[in-house]
Amino acid sequence: xxxxPTYKVSALTQGTVLDxxxxxxxxxxxxxxxxxxxxxxxxxxxxxxxxxxxxxLIKIEGYELTQEEAAKVALISPDATLSIIREYDVVQKTExxxxxxxxxxxxxxxxxxxxxxxRVPGLFRVEGNDPVSVRCEYCETSFAEEFFEFL
Numbered sequence: 001x002x003x004x005p006t007y008k009v010s011a012l013t014q015g016t017v018l019d020x021x022x023x024x025x026x027x028x029x030x031x032x033x034x035x036x037x038x039x040x041x042x043x044x045x046x047x048x049x050x051x052x053x054x055x056x057l058i059k060i061e062g063y064e065l066t067q068e069e070a071a072k073v074a075l076i077s078p079d080a081t082l083s084i085i086r087e088y089d090v091v092q093k094t095e096x097x098x099x100x101x102x103x104x105x106x107x108x109x110x111x112x113x114x115x116x117x118x119r120v121p122g123l124f125r126v127e128g129n130d131p132v133s134v135r136c137e138y139c140e141t142s143f144a145e146e147f148f149e150f151l
Contacts, residue, residue, distance in 0.1 A: 005037070008099060010045045011085075011088055012059055012060075012061055012085040012088070013061070013063050013085070013086055013087065013088060014061070014062055014064075014086050014087065015059065015060045015061045015084075015085050016058075016059075016060045016062075016063060016064055016084060016085070017057070017059050017060075017081075017082070017083040018057065018058040018065075018077075018081070018082055018085070019055070019057050019080065019081045019083065020049065020051055020055050020057075020058075020077075020079055020080050020081045021056035021057065021058065021073075021076075021077040021080045022052075022055070022076070022077040022079065022080075022108060023040065023045075023054035023055055023056055023058065024045065024046060024048050024056065024061060025051070025056055025076050025077045026043050026044070026045055026056035026057070026058050027043070027045070028076055029058060029060065029072075029073050029076050029077065030040070030043070030089040031109050032072050032073070032076065032150045033065070033069055033072070033073070035060065035063060036063075038124065039061070039063055040060075040061035040062065041054070041058065041059065041060055041061070042057075042058070042059040042061075043057070043058055043059075044056060044058075046067070048129060052100050052114075054075075054130075056077075056129060058127065061093070065082060066101065067150075068105070068135055070076070070082055070083050070094070070123045071099070071102065072079055072105055072150055073096060073104055074096040074097060074098055074099075075105065075106070075124035075132055075145060075148060075150075076132070076145060077096070078097060078098040078129055078132060079095075080095075080097060081093065081095055081096070082092070082094045082096055096151075098126045098129060098132065099126065100125065100126060101124065101125050101126070101137070102123075102124055102126075103121050103122065103123050103124075104122065104123035104151055105124075105150065105151060106120045106122065106124065106134070106148045106150055106151065107122060107137070107139060107149045107151065108136040108139060108141060109126075109147050109149070110136065110141040111142045112139065112143070113136055113138055113139040113141065114138050115136075115138060118145065121151075122136060122137075123135055123136070123138060124137060124150060125137055125140060128144075131145055131146070132144065132145040133145065134148075
């Protein structure tokens with residue numbers, strides 16, 4: 001009789017769990033977050049999921065994401081779930097969603113856009129969810145998530 005192996009990932013004492021990230025998006029999310037170099041992070045990539053066929057997962061020990069950081073993750077993986085953990089308990093659980101419009105967070109890809117000359121934060125309107133795409137409200141340039149340059 002053969003037993004299926006079980007894998008156990010230790011629970012967080014305190015920190016953040018990003019679950020249900022789009023498959024193969026965790027590493028991009030980590031680059032965008034620019035966490036302190038001594039942060040303990042667990043990453044699961046391309047894991048089986050009941051909600052989606054595949055998902056990524058990030059556990060960050062001792063660090064709670066800000067609203068701005070969560071908004072950046074939503075631009076990469078708008079279906080993700082963010083959980084804040086304190087003393088091993090989930091104290092807050094949020095389904096990330098794309099805003100209709102947002103200011104800042106990314107740069108406009110159009111080098112002629114006024115945001116580059118005037119040094120003002122970009123203003124963007126979300127056009128699509130899968131893949132995520134936005135339109136700059138100043139120059140009307142549309143571009144997809146793969147071209148996002150996060151601030």
